[in-house]
Amino acid sequence: QPVDLRVSKSGYVFIADKFAKCVFRLASDGTVSLPLTDVDDLQRIFVDADDNVYVLTSDNHESQIRVVNPNGQSTVLHELNFAASCFARDSIGQFVVAASDTNRIVRISTEENVTELTRLHQPVADVIVNAGGQTEALLASGELIHISAGGEVTASGFTPPGSSRLLVQSDGSLIALARRANGVAQLVSASRAVVRPQEFVTFATVPEGTQAVGFDSLGNLCLANPDLRAITRVTSHFR
Numbered sequence: 001q002p003v004d005l006r007v008s009k010s011g012y013v014f015i016a017d018k019f020a021k022c023v024f025r026l027a028s029d030g031t032v033s034l035p036l037t038d039v040d041d042l043q044r045i046f047v048d049a050d051d052n053v054y055v056l057t058s059d060n061h062e063s064q065i066r067v068v069n070p071n072g073q074s075t076v077l078h079e080l081n082f083a084a085s086c087f088a089r090d091s092i093g094q095f096v097v098a099a100s101d102t103n104r105i106v107r108i109s110t111e112e113n114v115t116e117l118t119r120l121h122q123p124v125a126d127v128i129v130n131a132g133g134q135t136e137a138l139l140a141s142g143e144l145i146h147i148s149a150g151g152e153v154t155a156s157g158f159t160p161p162g163s164s165r166l167l168v169q170s171d172g173s174l175i176a177l178a179r180r181a182n183g184v185a186q187l188v189s190a191s192r193a194v195v196r197p198q199e200f201v202t203f204a205t206v207p208e209g210t211q212a213v214g215f216d217s218l219g220n221l222c223l224a225n226p227d228l229r230a231i232t233r234v235t236s237h238f239r
Contacts, residue, residue, distance in 0.1 A: 001017055001018045001019035001020070001226045001229070002015050002016065002017050002018075002211060002212070002224035002225065002226055002229075002230075002231060003016050003017070003018045003042060003043065003044075003211055003212065003224070003226065004016040004042075004043070004044045004045050004211070004212045004224065005045075005212040005213065005214045005222055005223070005224040005231065006045055006046060006047040006053075006214055007047075007214040007215060007216045007217075007222055008047045008049075008051050009049055009217065010051055011027070011028045011216060011217060012025050012026065012027060012028075012047075012051060013025070013026040013214070013216075013222055013231065013233075014026075014035070014045055014047050014053055015224055015231055016042045016043075016044065016045045016055070017042070018041075018042045018226075021037065021038055021039050021040060021042065022034050022036055022037040022038070022039065023035050023036040023037075023039075023042075023045060023053060023055065023068070026231070035053055035068045035070075035072055036053065036055060036068045036072075036074060039055065039057060040057065040059070041057045041058055041059045042055065042056075042057055043056045043057060043058050043063075043084065043085065043086070044056040044086050044087055046087070046088065046089050048089070050070070051070045052067055052068070052069050052070070053067065053068045054066070054067050054077075054087075054089055054095075055067070055068065056084060056086070056087045056097075058083050058084045058085070058100070059083065060083055061081075061082075061083060062079065062080060062081055062082065062083070063079075063080040063082065063083060063084035063097070064076055064078065064079050064080070065077045065078040065080075065087065065095060065097075065108075078095070078108055078112065078114075080097065080106075080114070082099045082100075082101060082102065082104075083099065083100045083101050084097050084098060084099055084100060085098050085099070085100035085123075085124060085125075086098050086124065086125075086126050086127050087127065088127050088128050088129045088135070089129070090129045090133060090135075091129075091133060092110060093110045094107060094108060094109055094110060095107070095108040096108075096117070096127055096129070096135050096147075097127075098124035098126075098127050098137065100123070100124075102119065103119060103120040103121070103122060103123055103124060104116055104118070104119050104120075105117045105118050105119075105120065105124065105127065105135075105137060105147055116151075117135075117147055117151040118147055118151045118152075118153050120137070120139065120145075120153070122139050122140050122141060123139070123140045124137050124138070124139060124140075125138045125139065125140055125163060125164050125165070126138040126164065126165050126166045128166045128168060128174075129168075130168055130172070130174070131168055131172035132172070134146060134147075134148075135147040135148075136156055136166070136174075138159060138163060138164075138165075138166050138176065140161075140162070141161055142158055142159045142160050142161040142162065142163050142176075142178075142196075143155065143157075143158060143159075144156045144157035144158060144159065144174070144190060155194075156192070157174070157190050157191050157192040157193070158190065158191045158193065158196040158197065158200075159174075159176035159178060159188065159190050159191070159200070160176070160178040160179075160180075160188060160200055162178065162179055163176040163177060163178040163179075163188075164177050164178075164179070164211075165177040165211075165212060165213065166190070167187075167213060167214070167215070169215075170215075170219075173189065173190070174189070174190035175187050175188065175189060175190065175203050175213075176188055176189075176190050177206075177210065177212075177213055178200070179208075183208050184205060184208065185205070185206045185207065185208050185209070185210050186202050186203075186204065186205050186206065187202070187203040187204045187205075187206060187213065187221075188200040188201060188202055188203060189201040189202075189203055204221060204234070206221075206223055207223065207225055207227075207228060207232070208227070209225050209226065209227030209228060210223050210224070210225045211224050211225060211226055212224040216233075218237040218238070218239060219236070219237050220233055220234060220235050220236060220237055221233070221234040221236075222234075
């Protein structure tokens with residue numbers, strides 16, 4: 001049951017599998033290894049430039065963020081007393097975490113101080129650090145909001161209602177994983193317009209049930225799909 005996927009700068013594909021309770025690491029030659037095993041309640045993962053894997057686990061009452069280095073050493077970084085749905089890490093090592101039960105966004109500083117940035121009026125589907133180093137959140141309605149370091153919330157764009165994930169492209173633009181009313185899953189370009197557009201630009205159509213997406217260094221698309229129990233690479237660029 002792959003629930004999240006990240007492609008590192010070195011070309012590894014990391015997959016969080018909730019049912020198998022592990023994180024897989026796929027090399028470009030097809031070699032499979034397990035940086036992390038026997039971990040319950042996997043939610044999301046993040047990979048930094050040095051191939052350190054940050055793992056968010058969460059049950060109905062509490063959450064943990066741990067890091068696994070390339071040698072397989074696992075360390076719990078933070079324990080949180082709420083259920084978390086998603087997280088992001090910025091370039092200086094701070095975490096932004098969305099609480100699934102109260103719609104809160106909290107920040108964990110490098111000194112391990114936990115600060116509530118804001119409390120939102122609807123559930124958060126995803127949270128990212130954009131190309132400019134700023135925090136943005138995707139709401140269940142498809143609205144995008146920017147959250148300042150002081151917790152001020154401003155509108156920053158739109159995706160289709162019910163969009164579930166955000167990706168930052170190499171040019172700084174955002175792509176959202178959306179599901180149409182007819183069940184078709186698509187990647188669409190996020191709109192930065194002031195008013196929600198009637199139509200969104202389609203980047204790609206992906207298999208129904210796709211849960212997470214990522215791009216390798218050449219721009220090839222990787223898909224995690226728990227319905228298919230599969231990781232798929234869509235190769236369109238070659239070296």
